[in-house]
């Protein structure tokens with residue numbers, strides 16, 4: 209393992225990681241549902257409220273400080289995602305709300321008989337906004353499936369669904385249930401060749417690896433800061449010309465140019481300040497002594513490469529523990545030679561134990577995991593586990609240690 213991550217230093221920056229639960233240090237493996245935040249994020253949120261709290265565009269100091277922090281946050285999010293300009297970044301309440309609003313705006317361009325493509329591997333936030341829009345517009349929904357043995361998208365089938373009637377292809381970057389990383393670059397290329405728009409849900413991928421929207425060739429991409437160590441904020445990237453051409457649902461005096469026209473109402477300024485701090489934190493992990501401190505994109509790429517590398521060790525450690533227990537079935541890629549195709553989000557079922565019982569037993573030992581469908585309803589239905597409580601989901605991020613994963617394994621073996 210080659211990593212520049214200093215786990216002790218990293219963990220000391222997250223106050224929640226020293227919480228105790230059930231008389232022991234809490235183990236946060238509920239990260240796909242939301243990550244913990246650094247002290248710098250907490251300070252940025254409270255600091256904004258203490259010193260800059262105002263609406264935007266005013267002729268006075270707090271409004272000007274608000275404008276400055278919001279502008280910097282747009283640039284920081286552009287750096288995180290590899291966007292060409294901060295004007296390609298819109299903040300909003302969360303990914304779901306941004307996707308409903310974008311799907312509604314894009315839907316105006318659809319006619320009856322047009323087609324959209326969604327996948328059964330996606331979180332419902334990247335399905336229902338599109339299927340409801342299609343219903344409103346009389347468009348046809350085409351469903352791409354995944355292989356229930358291999359846990360990968362049926363790429364051939366998906367390619368066959370895309371044709372000259374296709375207008376939008378919505379696909380997830382990494383599954384919040386199976387952990388699979390999809391080849392979104394290829395899929396976005398197919399969409400482009402067919403003259404369709406591509407929308408990537410990167411909520412689960414962003415905390416685990418580097419994103420480059422320009423290299424992916426996607427038209428839109430959404431993520432959520434609370435999944436990458438920031439506050440509860442959603443982020444939408446859109447190619448500038450598309451954001452510019454698309455008629456947004458907005459009120460009249462608000463600016464009619466990107467990204468303002470997609471940032472309806474007063475934004476969560478303190479959350480945006482916290483998001484900036486979260487991105488700065490990630491960039492700090494990639495800072496090396498002889499490198500330019502102002503090269504935030506470069507620092508982010510180095511940090512996310514190191515995180516991706518460590519992520520694979522975490523995946524291997526989780527799989528080692530789960531595979532040591534009789535009757536446990538991992539629903540996801542397990543081959544150690546294919547860890548680059550997954551993030552360290554691992555779901556499993558266990559004969560004789562319901563997912564809720566397992567999560568409760570672990571919770572009583574201070575180990576936090578999720579159970580159920582986590583809104584990946586199409587996945588749990590396709591796997592046939594929806595009516596039996598779904599799956600237990602263990603989701604590690606770069607602040608988790610191999611020792612924590614071993615504690616999870618020991619707790620599960622006790623339960624056996």
Ligand SMILES: Cc1ncc(COP(=O)(O)O)c(C=O)c1O
Pocket residue numbers: 240241301302303304305331333334380382383384409411412431432441442583
């Ligand atoms: C893959 C994925 N997409 C979308 C969402 C929804 O994100 P938000 O809560 O920001 O609406 C989630 C949340 O868990 C998710 O995991």
